[in-house]
Amino acid sequence: MFAFLNKKKKEECVCPIPGKEAKEAYIDMKGVNIFYGSNRAVKDVSMRIKHRKVTAFIGPSGCGKSTLLRALNRMNDEIDGCKMTGSIFMNGVDILGKKVDPVSLRTNVGMVFQKPNPFPKSIFDNVAYGPRIHGIRKKSTLDCIVEKSLRDAALWEEVGDRLAESAIGLSGGQQQRLCIARALAVNPEMILMDEPCSALDPIATSKIEDLIFELKKSYTVVIVTHNMQQAARVSDDTGFMYLGELIEFGPTKQIFQRPKQKLTENYITGRFG
Amino acid sequence: MEPSTEKGGNPYRKRFRPGEDLISWFLLGMASLAIIVSLAIIYTLVDGSYGFFIDARVDIIDFFTGKNWSPHGATPSFGMGPLIQGTVMIAGGALILGGPLGIMAALYLSEFAHNRIRAVAKPFLEILAGIPSIVYGFFALLVISQVFRDYFEADYFNAASAIVVMAVMILPIVVSVSDDSMKAVPREMREASLAMGATKWETATKVVMPAASSGIMASVLLGLARAIGETMVVVLAAGSIAKFSWSIFHEHMTMTAYIAQVATGDIPPGIGIQAAFAVGLVLFAITFLINWLASKVVISIKKGGSGGLRRKKLGLLSSALHLLPNLTNDLLDKVRSDRMSKNMTMRYVKERVGKVVLGSSLLVALVFLVFLLYSILEQGLSGLTPHFFTNFPSSDPAKAGIWPVIQGSVYLVLLTMLFAMPVGIGAAIYLNEFAKENWFNLFLRRIIQNLAGVPSIVFGLVGLTIFVRFFSFGLSLLSGALTLAIMVLPIVIVTSEEALRSVPQTFREAARGLGATKWQTVWHHVLPNAIPGVLTGSILSLSRALGETAPILFIASFFSKVAPNSIMDGFLALPITIFYWTKHPKQEFQDLAATTIIVLLLILLTMNAVAIFIRQRSQSKRKW
Ligand SMILES: Nc1ncnc2c1ncn2[C@@H]1O[C@H](COP(=O)(O)OP(=O)(O)OP(=O)(O)O)[C@@H](O)[C@H]1O
Numbered sequence: 074m075f076a077f078l079n080k081k082k083k084e085e086c087v088c089p090i091p092g093k094e095a096k097e098a099y100i101d102m103k104g105v106n107i108f109y110g111s112n113r114a115v116k117d118v119s120m121r122i123k124h125r126k127v128t129a130f131i132g133p134s135g136c137g138k139s140t141l142l143r144a145l146n147r148m149n150d151e152i153d154g155c156k157m158t159g160s161i162f163m164n165g166v167d168i169l170g171k172k173v174d175p176v177s178l179r180t181n182v183g184m185v186f187q188k189p190n191p192f193p194k195s196i197f198d199n200v201a202y203g204p205r206i207h208g209i210r211k212k213s214t215l216d217c218i219v220e221k222s223l224r225d226a227a228l229w230e231e232v233g234d235r236l237a238e239s240a241i242g243l244s245g246g247q248q249q250r251l252c253i254a255r256a257l258a259v260n261p262e263m264i265l266m267d268e269p270c271s272a273l274d275p276i277a278t279s280k281i282e283d284l285i286f287e288l289k290k291s292y293t294v295v296i297v298t299h300n301m302q303q304a305a306r307v308s309d310d311t312g313f314m315y316l317g318e319l320i321e322f323g324p325t326k327q328i329f330q331r332p333k334q335k336l337t338e339n340y341i342t343g344r345f346g
Numbered sequence: 347m348e349p350s351t352e353k354g355g356n357p358y359r360k361r362f363r364p365g366e367d368l369i370s371w372f373l374l375g376m377a378s379l380a381i382i383v384s385l386a387i388i389y390t391l392v393d394g395s396y397g398f399f400i401d402a403r404v405d406i407i408d409f410f411t412g413k414n415w416s417p418h419g420a421t422p423s424f425g426m427g428p429l430i431q432g433t434v435m436i437a438g439g440a441l442i443l444g445g446p447l448g449i450m451a452a453l454y455l456s457e458f459a460h461n462r463i464r465a466v467a468k469p470f471l472e473i474l475a476g477i478p479s480i481v482y483g484f485f486a487l488l489v490i491s492q493v494f495r496d497y498f499e500a501d502y503f504n505a506a507s508a509i510v511v512m513a514v515m516i517l518p519i520v521v522s523v524s525d526d527s528m529k530a531v532p533r534e535m536r537e538a539s540l541a542m543g544a545t546k547w548e549t550a551t552k553v554v555m556p557a558a559s560s561g562i563m564a565s566v567l568l569g570l571a572r573a574i575g576e577t578m579v580v581v582l583a584a585g586s587i588a589k590f591s592w593s594i595f596h597e598h599m600t601m602t603a604y605i606a607q608v609a610t611g612d613i614p615p616g617i618g619i620q621a622a623f624a625v626g627l628v629l630f631a632i633t634f635l636i637n638w639l640a641s642k643v644v645i646s647i648k649k650g651g652s653g654g655l656r657r658k659k660l661g662l663l664s665s666a667l668h669l670l671p672n673l674t675n676d677l678l679d680k681v682r683s684d685r686m687s688k689n690m691t692m693r694y695v696k697e698r699v700g701k702v703v704l705g706s707s708l709l710v711a712l713v714f715l716v717f718l719l720y721s722i723l724e725q726g727l728s729g730l731t732p733h734f735f736t737n738f739p740s741s742d743p744a745k746a747g748i749w750p751v752i753q754g755s756v757y758l759v760l761l762t763m764l765f766a767m768p769v770g771i772g773a774a775i776y777l778n779e780f781a782k783e784n785w786f787n788l789f790l791r792r793i794i795q796n797l798a799g800v801p802s803i804v805f806g807l808v809g810l811t812i813f814v815r816f817f818s819f820g821l822s823l824l825s826g827a828l829t830l831a832i833m834v835l836p837i838v839i840v841t842s843e844e845a846l847r848s849v850p851q852t853f854r855e856a857a858r859g860l861g862a863t864k865w866q867t868v869w870h871h872v873l874p875n876a877i878p879g880v881l882t883g884s885i886l887s888l889s890r891a892l893g894e895t896a897p898i899l900f901i902a903s904f905f906s907k908v909a910p911n912s913i914m915d916g917f918l919a920l921p922i923t924i925f926y927w928t929k930h931p932k933q934e935f936q937d938l939a940a941t942t943i944i945v946l947l948l949i950l951l952t953m954n955a956v957a958i959f960i961r962q963r964s965q966s967k968r969k970w
């Protein structure tokens with residue numbers, strides 16, 4: 074019995090952070106408004122993001138995609154003058170509520186940014202950073218988490234033998250996968266990605282897209298993208314935003330093949346200046 | 347699944363993080379020390395002047411309007427007229443000389459100079475700004491004043507020499523602020539003018555200068571505040587007799603000079619000393635007002651530059667477009683008449699000549715600097731012997747040395763930084779990483795900005811009242827270091843904040859996105875990357891503290907001839923020694939002052955070289 078446990082531990086190597094305890098990770102937004110000062114950047118958005126599916130936000134520049142995405146892990150709190158109203162239920166808890174701690178929330182909701190932003194440290198230290206700030210010190214546990222995260226981010230094959238090297242030396246695509254690995258290392262339920270491929274070349278992009286396909290087996294993924302083909306390729310559900318409003322939301326196939334709204338159709342067919 | 351059916355409570359509930367709160371309160375406390383320092387300044391000046399104004403021998407009306415200032419004797423009289431006259435003449439003279447020079451240099455640098463010249467001019471201006479005022483004072487009294495004595499029959503002490511030297515001292519601030527505001531003028535405006543067929547000269551003088559006029563105004567105001575608050579040059583070169591006279595070749599006393607006179611013990615105890623506080627209060631009020639006016643203008647420029655508030659820039663542009671109609675007609679007339687009278691060449695000649703005239707303003711300053719360094723080397727180099735470093739001060743110039751003085755200065759500066767660095771860096775971290783944009787933090791920033799503009803001699807009064815008397819630390823190393831610490835605090839805060847700001851925002855976002863707390867983000871990612879910048883800034887503040895004379899004039903004692911053994915001992919510092927030796931009637935001691943200046947400048951040079959080395963190394967090693 075003990076042998077079985079040990080073996081299991083080695084294989085699974087679950088980060089012992091109280092993260093993924095919920096069996097489901099879904100989001101219900103109800104009447105979300107987001108303001109920058111007096112400017113309402115997101116207007117009355119309601120939608121449901123499903124468990125272990127990839128949801129994409131598309132829309133023209135400045136329509137509020139990033140703003141909405143950053144509401145999901147309360148990164149907007151970091152911007153002076155940004156105010157959010159309405160409710161966002163994450164597994165039943167309103168994360169816009171007063172009682173929610175953004176820091177704990179972010180442990181459960183990882184984020185990958187538009188430009189790869191590794192810390193100027195070694196590859197190992199980048200991935201181990203999250204677990205470390207949550208108090209994991211044991212070398213063997215850290216080794217295990219780093220390896221698993223890098224494998225999950227499809228980067229282990231390329232960097233497994235040079236973990237001590239600086240992350241800055243990696244290529245752009247590798248850096249972005251490292252950032253994904255770094256986000257996975259804290260064992261989140263959900264991953265937010267804000268145009269993760271816009272700074273990458275096509276080969277790196279396709280690697281990340283493959284990765285997203287793998288990730289949705291164990292994570293709920295929300296992705297913002299400018300690239301409609303990409304949204305069509307990777308997502309299960311798509312929301313089209315325009316001037317802060319969620320114009321249409323539904324299964325990706327339906328949105329791209331039979332949009333119900335004229336605005337959506339115009340955008341998708343490129344008739345949108 | 348409906349939200350309400352979820353069991354197990356809220357996994358993201360607020361965690362209790364006592365450490366995080368404690369740290370942010372602690373940092374806030376450090377930043378708030380700036381408020382306490384400001385209160386200490388106001389308490390010092392108000393409390394001290396109160397004793398003065400309630401004295402039976404003092405008439406408040408006469409204080410502001412009287413023309414007779416004789417603070418001691420049987421029937422003292424306190425009419426500040428001569429002090430105000432001295433201050434206005436000297437600061438005003440410096441401004442009339444240095445203001446146009448600075449604006450010309452700025453216009454040259456911003457509109458005409460090659461990058462290579464800019465690259466040289468910047469460190470050159472930094473050198474001018476970095477030379478301690480005691481060195482300028484020495485140069486004014488023993489070199490420039492000599493010229494006026496020889497050719498204009500000036501008094502031994504005269505306002506003219508102080509004016510000339512101070513004109514150069516205010517140059518760096520006038521140039522840098524003007525230059526910033528000219529560079530902030532949008533390129534579109536220049537292009538609009540050039541596209542109409544205006545020459546670069548016409549564009550610079552008729553479009554850029556008017557558009558940058560508020561910034562130029564601010565630079566002149568800041569220069570004025572600097573000149574009014576300057577102590578060492580006037581106390582050395584302009585003299586200490588308060589007589590009403592309109593000649594710049596006569597002896598004049600400024601407000602700062604009177605306070606310094608009290609500090610050096612030349613005023614016997616009594617009401618005369620209290621008068622220094624009243625004068626300090628007036629001085630503080632004047633400089634505060636001028637700095638406040640300047641900051642109003644500067645803030646509006648800064649906003650134009652920093653991204654989000656593009657409105658300001660557009661405002662500038664549209665106001666410039668207002669200018670354009672006149673200009674257009676003017677220029678069109680010109681272009682037409684040019685075609686006819688073919689005086690196009692005239693316009694180019696004007697540009698050539700203008701450029702040379704502007705550029706020569708920098709040359710003037712350069713010649714001044716070379717002359718200054720040359721005369722100090724000439725006078726002091728021969729005294730630079732090994733035993734000058736190892737001997738003790740002595741009344742025999744042949745035997746006098748500065749060993750305990752060097753020690754005193756080193757202890758003083760180290761102790762100063764021990765107080766100023768943690769507080770300043772903590773305050774900077776609070777302001778840059780923790781502070782939200784609310785009225786309190788805006789107020790804090792204002793306070794710090796104002797502290798940076800307080801004349802250094804006023805800090806002397808504060809040190810005397812608060813540290814020497816109130817805390818009864820006496821005339822000790824501790825009092826001196828604390829006084830210097832509150833003086834350099836704003837500089838440490840500003841330079842550290844700059845270093846923190848240069849750390850890319852993406853590092854903070856990445857760490858925060860992973861669930862790091864604010865303090866974890868700062869400690870793991872911001873601080874390690876900001877350290878070289880913070881160090882560089884601290885070294886520069888350190889060199890400021892090392893060269894500063896006025897604030898410790900009250901505290902350092904010329905009679906302590908040995909190095910301090912404890913922080914409660916009396917001490918002597920390099921700039922103080924230079925001050926007394928420069929004032930010494932014997933030529934040999936004046937030579938020793940020059941030698942001590944060489945030592946001081948060498949130390950400053952080394953410190954700056956280290957700072958530059960750190961900056962460069964970190965930039966070349968920087969991975970982001
Ligand atoms: N920090 C901020 N302060 C003030 N306004 C902001 C800020 N960030 C975004 N906005 C405004 O909010 C609106 C939505 O911006 P957001 O970045 O969410 O758009 P986006 O859809 O992500 O655009 P893009 O495709 O260009 O990234 C825009 O009008 C923008 O100007």
Ligand SMILES: [Mg+2]
Pocket residue numbers: 138139140267
């Ligand atoms: Mg965006």
